[in-house]
Amino acid sequence: MSKELEYFSKxxxxxxxxxxxxxxRAAALGVSSTMATGILATAVHAQGPxxxxxxxxxxxxxxxxxxxxxxxxxxxxxxxxxxxxxxCLVEVDPxxxxxxxxxxxxxxxxxxxxxSFRIRDGVEFHNGKTLTADDVVATMERHSxxxxxxxxxxxxxxxxxxxxxxxxxxxxxxxxxxxxxxxISDFHLVIxxxxxxxxxxxxxxxxxxxxxxxxxxxxxxxxxxxNYWDGDNRGHADQVETIALNDPTARLAALQSGQxxxxxxxxxxxxxxxxxxxxxxxxxxxxxxxxxxxMHCNTEPFANNDLRLALKYAIxxxxxxxxxxxxxxxxxxxxxxxxxxxxxxxxxxxxxxxPDKAAFHYKxxxxxxxxxxRTSDVAFPGAVDATQLFQQSAAAAGINIEVKREPGDxxxxxxxxxxxxSASYWSGRPVQDQMYSTAYLSSADWNDTRFFRDxxxxxxxxxxxxxxxxxxxxxYREAAMIVRDEGGVIVPMFNDxxxxxxxxxxxxxxxxxxxxxxxxxxxxxxxxx
Amino acid sequence: xxxxxxxxxQRIALGLLLLLLVxxxxxxxxxxxxxDVAQSILGQAATPTSxxxxxxxxxxxxxxxxxxxxWLGGVLxxxxxTALSNGQDITTQIGLRLGNxxxxxxxxxxxxxxxAILLGLLAVxxxxxxxxxxxxxxxxxSISLPEFFTxxxxxxxxxVKLRWFPSVATVYDSMSLLEKLNAIxxxxxxxxxxxxxxxxxxxxxxxxxxxxxAYIETAELKGLSPFKVIFRHAFPNAVAPIVNVVMxxxxxxxxxxxxxxxIFVYPGMGQYLVDHVSKxxxxxxxxxxxxxxxxxxxxxxxxxxxxIVTNPRLRHPK
Numbered sequence: 001m002s003k004e005l006e007y008f009s010k011x012x013x014x015x016x017x018x019x020x021x022x023x024x025r026a027a028a029l030g031v032s033s034t035m036a037t038g039i040l041a042t043a044v045h046a047q048g049p050x051x052x053x054x055x056x057x058x059x060x061x062x063x064x065x066x067x068x069x070x071x072x073x074x075x076x077x078x079x080x081x082x083x084x085x086x087x088c089l090v091e092v093d094p095x096x097x098x099x100x101x102x103x104x105x106x107x108x109x110x111x112x113x114x115x116s117f118r119i120r121d122g123v124e125f126h127n128g129k130t131l132t133a134d135d136v137v138a139t140m141e142r143h144s145x146x147x148x149x150x151x152x153x154x155x156x157x158x159x160x161x162x163x164x165x166x167x168x169x170x171x172x173x174x175x176x177x178x179x180x181x182x183x184i185s186d187f188h189l190v191i192x193x194x195x196x197x198x199x200x201x202x203x204x205x206x207x208x209x210x211x212x213x214x215x216x217x218x219x220x221x222x223x224x225x226x227n228y229w230d231g232d233n234r235g236h237a238d239q240v241e242t243i244a245l246n247d248p249t250a251r252l253a254a255l256q257s258g259q260x261x262x263x264x265x266x267x268x269x270x271x272x273x274x275x276x277x278x279x280x281x282x283x284x285x286x287x288x289x290x291x292x293x294x295m296h297c298n299t300e301p302f303a304n305n306d307l308r309l310a311l312k313y314a315i316x317x318x319x320x321x322x323x324x325x326x327x328x329x330x331x332x333x334x335x336x337x338x339x340x341x342x343x344x345x346x347x348x349x350x351x352x353x354x355p356d357k358a359a360f361h362y363k364x365x366x367x368x369x370x371x372x373x374r375t376s377d378v379a380f381p382g383a384v385d386a387t388q389l390f391q392q393s394a395a396a397a398g399i400n401i402e403v404k405r406e407p408g409d410x411x412x413x414x415x416x417x418x419x420x421x422s423a424s425y426w427s428g429r430p431v432q433d434q435m436y437s438t439a440y441l442s443s444a445d446w447n448d449t450r451f452f453r454d455x456x457x458x459x460x461x462x463x464x465x466x467x468x469x470x471x472x473x474x475x476y477r478e479a480a481m482i483v484r485d486e487g488g489v490i491v492p493m494f495n496d497x498x499x500x501x502x503x504x505x506x507x508x509x510x511x512x513x514x515x516x517x518x519x520x521x522x523x524x525x526x527x528x529x
Numbered sequence: 530x531x532x533x534x535x536x537x538x539q540r541i542a543l544g545l546l547l548l549l550l551v552x553x554x555x556x557x558x559x560x561x562x563x564x565d566v567a568q569s570i571l572g573q574a575a576t577p578t579s580x581x582x583x584x585x586x587x588x589x590x591x592x593x594x595x596x597x598x599x600w601l602g603g604v605l606x607x608x609x610x611t612a613l614s615n616g617q618d619i620t621t622q623i624g625l626r627l628g629n630x631x632x633x634x635x636x637x638x639x640x641x642x643x644x645a646i647l648l649g650l651l652a653v654x655x656x657x658x659x660x661x662x663x664x665x666x667x668x669x670x671s672i673s674l675p676e677f678f679t680x681x682x683x684x685x686x687x688x689v690k691l692r693w694f695p696s697v698a699t700v701y702d703s704m705s706l707l708e709k710l711n712a713i714x715x716x717x718x719x720x721x722x723x724x725x726x727x728x729x730x731x732x733x734x735x736x737x738x739x740x741x742x743a744y745i746e747t748a749e750l751k752g753l754s755p756f757k758v759i760f761r762h763a764f765p766n767a768v769a770p771i772v773n774v775v776m777x778x779x780x781x782x783x784x785x786x787x788x789x790x791x792i793f794v795y796p797g798m799g800q801y802l803v804d805h806v807s808k809x810x811x812x813x814x815x816x817x818x819x820x821x822x823x824x825x826x827x828x829x830x831x832x833x834x835x836x837i838v839t840n841p842r843l844r845h846p847k
Contacts, residue, residue, distance in 0.1 A: 058697075064622070064796075064804040065614035065813075072615070149583040154576055201616070215625070216617065217804060218796040219699050243699060243794070249681060250794050253696040257688040260697075409807060413568040445576040 049507060053527035055237035058251050058260035059516075062244030064217030069200040070190040071143060071150030076264055079187050079519045081242045084222040085126065086190030086205030089117055089136065089169075090181050091518070092430045094511040096342040098181045101230075102131065102191055102206060103169075112176040112465060117169045117184070124227045125193045126210045133164035138195025140169075143188060152188035154438065154445055176465035178472070182430040187519060208235025208523050219243050236507070236526035252500075255280060261505050261527060264516050266498045267381065268326035279503035285510040288340045288428025288435075290332055290494045291324075291380040293373065293390070296420040296450040297488040305486055306365035312351060313358035314394035317492045323389065324382040328498050332491030335483040336426060336435050337476070340494075340512040343432060343469060345477040348484070358397035370402040374415050378408035379423035386492070387423055417448045424448065430513060432476050436460045440483060449488030456482050504528050532844065533837060540833065544826040548819055552604075555818040556597050559811045565589055566613045566809040587613050600812060604819070610812045614805065619816050622801070627820065629700060630797040633713055634782035637720040641782075642775055645725050649732025649771075653759055656737065665733075668726035680719050680792040687715060698793035716793045720786060724778040731774040735767035742766075769836035776832040784821040 061075030070086060073079045089103040098106065103117035123131040142148065144156035161172040171180060190205055203211040208231065209222030222240045243260055245251040251263040252270065256277060266274060266282065275282050295302035302308060317331040330338065333350055375387040384405060391401045406415050416424050429435040438444055441460060442452045456479060463475040483489065497515040501508055507525040511517040517524055567583040584590055603610050609619040652661040688696035694714045739745065740763055748758045787799030798817060805813040837843045
C-alpha cells in the first residue's frame, strides 16, 4: 500500500498529479487523510524547494506601535518580519552549531578574548550598497553605545571594542568568552547599511526579501530581492506576507480557511482538535523556553533555603505538564537548562512532587502563615490556572499559598522583578552561559531571583573562558546543582513551541532555538504550486 | 433659520470646550496607569540604562503639566505629533485607521439604517401580529448575543465551512472596492445584527406613538392604505426620535467596534487605540480620544439640528 502511495506522492511533488487526486487515491487505499498529508509532505521535502508563489504567515504579537528598528524587536511578529529583510552575522543551526551567514568564518584567539569575523564578499543591501566591515562595526556600535536603547544592550556589555580590519571585524572582549558567536547571533543584531544610524527603522538589509509594504500592526509584504546572495537556500517564494493575527481563534480560522499558510502559537488546548483537520499539520518542537515561579532569595520568608526547597517539592510538575501544556512540554528541574542546550548533563536527578519532603522542609524553615504568590494571565499562557494547581498541591503538604491575581497591564513593570514571589517565563537563550549571565549572576540586570552567590559567579565566569568542552560540561553541571538546590527559581516545565502549517507549505523542519524555525520559517519554507 | 444658526454656533463652542476637557481627562487617566511608555516598550528586556536613555529621548523626564501644555500647543496648530513608541507621524497613521473605521461604519450603516427603518415600519403595519413578533424576536435575539459569539459563529460557517467570505478582514490600498466589500462582509453582518434592534424598536415605538393621534384616524377614514398612512403621515412626525437613535448607533459603529476589529483582524481605530493604551503612548491615546469625542459630539449635533428642522414647532417658537 505505502509503495503505491509513495509513487503517487512523488508524482504530486513533481507536479504530475494534483493534490486532490492524490487524496482520492489515498482514501481508496484506506489511508487516513492525516497520514496521507504526512506522506505527501515528506515527498515534497525530498523533492527540494519549489520556487515562486506567495507565502503568507499569520503571526501573533503585532501592535500598531511596532517599529522596523531591530533594537526594539521583542515580539514574534516583529522578529519574524524583520528576518525577511535582515540578516545577522551568524545563526545557530538546529543542532546548536554556529552557522556562518554574513560572516563566512569565525576565529577566536587562544584565550577567547579576541574574535575575528570574516565578512562575506559580494553581499548587497537592498539599496544597492555592498556590505562592508564598516557596516558591521557601525551596527554593533549602534546597539551598544551610551545612548543605546536596544534590546541587545545587555548582551553587548562584555565587548570592549569592535574594529574593522579590511574584510574582517575584530571583537575585543573585556573578559574571555567562548560563546561570543552565540551572542552575536542574537536576533536584534541585524546588519544594516551604515549601522542603521541614519534611519534605524528603514527596513533595509541584506535579506532575501525587500520590504515593499508595511502597514504597522496590520500587514507587511516582502518582494524577492533579485541580488540576494543565498537564493538557492532561502527566499523561495516570490512574495511573502505577514499578517497580524493576535487573536488565537482568528489565527486558526485564517489557517483553516486557507487565508494564511502558516501560523504560530497554537494553544495547547486546541491542538488535538486541529490535528484532525485535513491538510493542516501541527508542528511542535521542544524548546528552551520555560515557565517559572520566582522567589527573591534575599527577602523573608524566601531567604530561608528550607522554605524554598519546601515550595520546590510542593509543586506537581507532571500535573502541570499534563494540564497546562496538554503534554506539549516537559518537566523542569529547578534550573533553567534542559536537553535542548549544548553541554547539558542529563544525569541530574529529576525533582518530583513529594508532599512529605515539602512538609519536612516547611517545618524546618519555621515559617508560619500564608505565602503570597502573585500571578497574571500575561505571566505565561495558563499562568493563573497553573498557580491555582500549585496552591492545591502545596496545600496537601500543609503549605498555605495565597494566590494574588494581578492585572496584565503593568505586570512586567510592577510585579515581576519587584515582588518577592511571582509567576513569570523565560524564553531561553542559545547557550547555557547566556541564560545564566542574563538572570543568575549577581551582577545581572535581570537577576529576578535576587541570587547573590560568589562561588556560583566564579563557576560561570570560569566556564566562559574554558575552551575544553568536557571541562565546561562539568562546570555547568556544578552550577546547575547550585541553582537547583539553593536557587530561588522554581522551574516546573519547559514548553514546546506549537505551530501549524497549511497544505501548501514545504520545507518545515524542527528547530529548537526559537519558535517558527528560529523566526526564519518564512524565508526557509516554500509553497507548492 | 437664524434660530438654527445660533444653536449651531452655541453647540460647536460647547463641543470644543468638551473636547478640551476630554483631552485633559485622557491625559490624567493615562498618567495614573502604572508604568510609562519607556517601561512598556522595553518590557521584560528593560535595563536601568536603556530605560534612562529612552526616557531622556522621549522627553518623559519633564513634569506632566508641561508635557500636556506642549501637546495642546501642537494640536492647536494642527500638529498631533509623533507616536512615542515608534516615532511614526500620528496624523498619517490615524488618517489610514480612521479611513478604515469610517469605511466599515459607512457600509454597516448603509445596510443597517434602511433595514432597521423598513423593519420598524413593517412591525407597525402588522403590529401585534406574527410579522411584528418575528421581527422583534429576531432582532432582540441578535442584539442579546455578544458580538464575539456571533462573529465566531459566522466565521465558522461562512469562512471555514463554506469559504464564501474571508475570516480575516484586513483591507489595504491595492484592493478593489469589490474585494474590500467581500473582505468586510462578515464584520458588517455582525455590526448590523448588533445595531439593528435598537433602531428598529425605536422606529416602531416612535411611529406607534404618533399613530394614536387624531389626524391618523382621519387619514384612515379617508380610505388610505395602511402602509401609506404609516409612511406618509405618521413617519415624518416620528423622524426626530428616530434620527436620535440612528445617530447614537452610527457613533457606536465608529467608536465602539473594537471587539469586532479584533475578531476579524480589521485595521481600524479601536485596535490602534488599544495597542497604544497598553504602551502608555499618551499622544496617540489623546488623538484617538479627541477624534472619538468629536464624532460623538458631531453626530449628536446633527441629531439635534435634524429634529429642529423637521419640527415646525421648534423652528418657529412663539
